[in-house]
Amino acid sequence: MQRYILGKKNQITVFSGVLIGIAFVSKLILNNLEIFTWSLVLASILGAAPIAIQAYQAMRVKVVSIDVLVTIAVLGAFLIRNFEESAIVTFLFIFGAYLELRTLNKTRSAIKELTEMAPESAIKLMENGEFEEVEVDEVDVGDILLVKTGAKVPVDGRVISGEGHINEASITGESLPVTKTRDSGVYAGTILENGTIQIVADRVGEDTTFGKIIELVEEAQDSKSEAERFIDRFSKYYTPGVLVIAFIVWLFSKNIELAITILVLGCPGALVIGVPVSNVAGIGNGAKHGILLKGSEVIGDFSRLDTMVFDKTGTLTIGNPKVGEVEIYTDNEEEVLAYLASVERESDHPLGKAVIEHIGDTKYYDVEKTEVVKGGGIIAEVDGHRLVVGNMALMEEEDVKIGEKSYEDIKSLEEKGNSLVLTAVDGELKVLMGIKDQIRPGVKEDLQRLKRLGVKNLVVLSGDNQGTVDLVAKELGLTEAHGHMLPEDKSQYIKDLQAKGQIVAFVGDGVNDSPSLALAEIGIAMGSGTDVAIETSDVVLMNSDFSRLPHALGLTKATARNMRQNIVIAVGVVIILLLSVLFSDWMNMSIGMLVHEGSILAVILNGMRLLSYRLRY
Numbered sequence: 001m002q003r004y005i006l007g008k009k010n011q012i013t014v015f016s017g018v019l020i021g022i023a024f025v026s027k028l029i030l031n032n033l034e035i036f037t038w039s040l041v042l043a044s045i046l047g048a049a050p051i052a053i054q055a056y057q058a059m060r061v062k063v064v065s066i067d068v069l070v071t072i073a074v075l076g077a078f079l080i081r082n083f084e085e086s087a088i089v090t091f092l093f094i095f096g097a098y099l100e101l102r103t104l105n106k107t108r109s110a111i112k113e114l115t116e117m118a119p120e121s122a123i124k125l126m127e128n129g130e131f132e133e134v135e136v137d138e139v140d141v142g143d144i145l146l147v148k149t150g151a152k153v154p155v156d157g158r159v160i161s162g163e164g165h166i167n168e169a170s171i172t173g174e175s176l177p178v179t180k181t182r183d184s185g186v187y188a189g190t191i192l193e194n195g196t197i198q199i200v201a202d203r204v205g206e207d208t209t210f211g212k213i214i215e216l217v218e219e220a221q222d223s224k225s226e227a228e229r230f231i232d233r234f235s236k237y238y239t240p241g242v243l244v245i246a247f248i249v250w251l252f253s254k255n256i257e258l259a260i261t262i263l264v265l266g267c268p269g270a271l272v273i274g275v276p277v278s279n280v281a282g283i284g285n286g287a288k289h290g291i292l293l294k295g296s297e298v299i300g301d302f303s304r305l306d307t308m309v310f311d312k313t314g315t316l317t318i319g320n321p322k323v324g325e326v327e328i329y330t331d332n333e334e335e336v337l338a339y340l341a342s343v344e345r346e347s348d349h350p351l352g353k354a355v356i357e358h359i360g361d362t363k364y365y366d367v368e369k370t371e372v373v374k375g376g377g378i379i380a381e382v383d384g385h386r387l388v389v390g391n392m393a394l395m396e397e398e399d400v401k402i403g404e405k406s407y408e409d410i411k412s413l414e415e416k417g418n419s420l421v422l423t424a425v426d427g428e429l430k431v432l433m434g435i436k437d438q439i440r441p442g443v444k445e446d447l448q449r450l451k452r453l454g455v456k457n458l459v460v461l462s463g464d465n466q467g468t469v470d471l472v473a474k475e476l477g478l479t480e481a482h483g484h485m486l487p488e489d490k491s492q493y494i495k496d497l498q499a500k501g502q503i504v505a506f507v508g509d510g511v512n513d514s515p516s517l518a519l520a521e522i523g524i525a526m527g528s529g530t531d532v533a534i535e536t537s538d539v540v541l542m543n544s545d546f547s548r549l550p551h552a553l554g555l556t557k558a559t560a561r562n563m564r565q566n567i568v569i570a571v572g573v574v575i576i577l578l579l580s581v582l583f584s585d586w587m588n589m590s591i592g593m594l595v596h597e598g599s600i601l602a603v604i605l606n607g608m609r610l611l612s613y614r615l616r617y
Contacts, residue, residue, distance in 0.1 A: 002053045009050050013098055016091045019043035023087070040083035047090025048074045066267045069242060076260040077589065088590040089264060092597050118210065119188060122154035123147070125198075136205075143201045147192050156208045157199035159184045164195020234271075242266035257589075258581070265577040265592040270599040274566030277607035282559030285613050291552045292540040301521045302539070302553065303560035304503050308455050309494060309516070311508040312462035312472060313419075313437060315526050315546070321351060321437035323358035324418060327409045330430045338362045339382045340423045340431060343389050346370060347378060351421055354435050373397075375463045375486030377421075388424040392465065393484060400424040406432060414467035440546050444476050449550035449615070453557065457502070461485045461493060461516075490516045507549070524549070554615040562610055566603040573599040 005012075023039035026032040048071065055067035070093050077086035123131045125144040136154045139145065144160070147153055153166065165177035168190045177193050180186060186199055189210035205211060242263060250259035279296040286293045293299060310316050330336050342365040344352040370380040376397070377390015388398045392410065395402065400422075402410075406429050413420060418434030447458055459480040462469045466483035473481030482493065490506075494516055497504050506520035517523030517537045525537035526544040541548045577595060580587040 002057075005049050005053055009094060010098060012046050012050060013091070013094045016043045016047045016087070017095070019046070020087050020091055023084075037083060040087040043087040044074065044078055044083055044090055047087065047094055048078075051090060051093060063236070066239065066272070069239060069263045069267055072243070073260045073263040073589065076256060076263075080256060080260075082257065082589075085589040089593045092590070092593040095597070119152040119154040123151075139201055139204050141201050141204060145199050145201060147186075147197050147199060149192055149194050149196065151192055153186045153188055153190045153192065153199070155188050155199075155201040156203040156210075157186055157201045159186060159197050160200050162195060162197035164192050164197050167191045167193050238268055261581050261587070261589045261592060262578065264589045265581055265587075265596065266574060267596055268570070268574065270570035270573060270596075270603045271567065273600060274570050274603035274607070275563045277604050278559055278562040278566055278610065281607045281610035282555055282562070282613075285610050286552065286555055289548060289551055290542040290545065291548050291555070292542065293552070293556070294538050294540075298522065298538045299556045299559050301503060302505065302556040305455060305505050305522065305553065307457040307459065307497055307502045308450060308505045308507065309459045309461055309490075309497075309520070310478075311490075311506075311516075312460050312464060312469060314544075315507050316443055316460060316472060316476065317437035317439055321354045321419065321435045323354050323433050324436050325413060325416075325434040326358075327406070327432040328430070329403070329406060329428075329432070330425075334362075336423065336425060336430045339365060339385065339387055339425065340389060342367050342382050343370075343378055343380050343387055347372075351419060351435055355421055355433060358433070375489075385425050386427070388422075390422065391420060391463070391484075392422065395422050395424060395429065398424070399427065401428045403429070414465045417468050417471035419464045419468050439472065439475065443546050446547050446550050447476055447478070450553060453550060453553050455553070461490045487515055491519050494519050524552075551615045555610070555613055558613050559610055562607055566606055569599060569603050569606070 019039045020043050023036045023043070026035035026039065051067050051074070052071045055071040058067055070089065074086045074090055077083075077089065119136050121133055122136050122139050123146040124134045124139060125146070126132050131146045139155055145154060145157070147164075149164070159180050159182055161182065163179070163181050166180050166186060167177050168187060180195075180197060186197075187210060188203075188208035203209075245266070246259040246262045249262055250256055253259075279299060282299060283293050283296075293302075313321070328336075337359050341356055341359045341362050344355045345364065346367060347353075365383045368381045370378060372378055373390065373394055376394035377388065379386070379388050379394075379398070381387070388394060388400060401424075409432055410420060410422075413432070413434035416434065418436055421433040421435060422429060423431040423433075450458065457479045458477075459482070460469060460473050460476075460478050461482050462472075463485055464483050466481075469481045469483035472478075482489075485493070494504055494506060498521075503522075504520045505522035505524055506516045507524040507526065508517055517525060522539060523537035524539040524541065526541055526546070539552060541552070573595060577587070577592050581592065
């Protein structure tokens with residue numbers, strides 16, 4: 001019965017409103033007080049039923065909720081035969097709940113839009129060699145799928161044949177189509193705008209990037225900030241406190257109507273709902289713009305940020321460096337470069353890829369006894385020779401012989417802003433390469449926006465040489481620049497900043513810098529939707545678009561402001577109502593409930609403004 005009544009709340013609201021309308025028509029036009037009275041009695045009983053059930057359910061778990069206050073107030077009004085007040089109060093309360101639900105659903109529009117984008121079917125290559133349409137749940141890792149023009153990519157995978165242009169807005173927030181050819185990665189939930197491709201499934205179902213995004217946004221919108229947790233604790237004491245105050249007022253004044261009115265006016269509805277609606281709307285806005293804010297707690301810390309620390313390669317720079325200058329210190333150039341290419345072929349580092357691209361087609365040797373030196377380079381045996389490939393610090397650590405001319409070349413390349421890759425064979429320097437990475441377009445302007453948003457310190461930390469890092473910092477107007485930084489050095493630097501009381505965000509690629517991402521109050525990954533980026537950081541810029549960073553910071557500041565505004569509205573309305581009932585003659589239960597519901601809608605609508613937030617500068 002309880003479930004049935006609660007399931008019919010909307011119909012009860014409509015019927016109750018009709019009965020109140022009939023009551024006043026009977027009194028004011030027909031002058032029939034009997035219909036007036038019985039219509040209000042029936043409206044009171046109908047309206048009070050779902051409220052009383054919710055109050056009972058709350059009391060069973062030892063919670064004195066708003067429903068408890070309203071139920072007691074309505075019963076009191078009913079007992080003193082003030083049917084007009086009881087009918088109007090119950091109608092306003094359940095109608096307000098209906099409007100709250102409608103508007104709250106709008107703030108969760110990001111989740112709704114994401115789930116609607118989820119693919120439901122796939123065209124799968126069957127054992128008989130034919131393609132057949134199947135449910136997406138029937139797709140397993142390793143299956144070959146056909147994607148046609150206009151269709152959604154059903155899984156995360158890799159293109160094995162065909163070519164096309166894919167809209168990846170559901171993953172990156174960027175609506176411009178991306179060209180996909182053989183070996184290109186594709187994501188579930190993206191749309192093939194033209195072309196036909198075949199893909200092999202790498203991740204399916206909830207394991208896809210799209211599935212993880214939905215899960216993260218849902219978890220973030222359901223999580224609670226410190227402000228929400230405080231309000232929850234406050235409400236546990238506040239609501240019973242209103243009951244006690246109403247009882248004391250009745251005890252001393254013997255005015256039961258005044259006591260009942262205080263119960264209605266003291267309802268903390270707007271206070272309870274104001275902060276969550278701001279958080280949900282803020283996180284929803286971020287999801288629409290390719291920014292994952294992983295929880296309400298992130299919003300609080302991010303909005304108070306005063307120091308932002310950046311990794312250089314792949315964050316401030318494009319991460320696609322090219323070899324610019326090369327110095328050779330051997331007559332056997334071709335063989336040494338082949339050794340170098342053989343070693344770098346086993347590395348995923350951007351500098352290693354630049355070296356391979358520069359050397360081009362060559363003979364490859366078997367590489368043995370490979371040792372990766374974190375933040376330094378690689379040591380390996382190739383064709384019976386010991387190769388050391390890496391930066392200057394690794395060369396010094398391995399006691400590599402470096403001639404006077406080589407030192408001059410190293411200094412010259414560093415002054416020009418090159419990252420250095422040195423190659424030593426059997427303890428002697430043979431090759432020096434200067435590699436340059438291009439600064440991301442628009443980064444300088446974005447950093448200025450961050451400053452205008454209140455970030456006091458902008459710092460770059462890099463494993464690169466100090467000269468290169470200084471040039472980047474000078475060009476971008478950064479506060480500090482530190483080179484030759486190993487991952488553990490970066491972590492220690494962040495600890496030192498935190499010890500000084502600074503709130504620190506670290507912006508990195510989500511892989512090499514995972515210790516720093518985890519240590520900083522806010523870890524921000526330039527992730528392109530990768531697993532590590534999503535799992536390690538607090539904020540993910542899904543398409544590695546640096547310009548989203550000022551939007552993310554501005555959004556969290558706007559969300560924090562919005563929360564404070566809602567708290568002021570909620571508390572201010574309750575204070576004004578209580579003062580009005582004590583020191584004026586015009587305030588009553590009906591007016592109070594109307595203002596009370598109005599304040600709830602005001603904080604919801606104020607929170608919904610965040611859905612359309614855009615950075616203005």
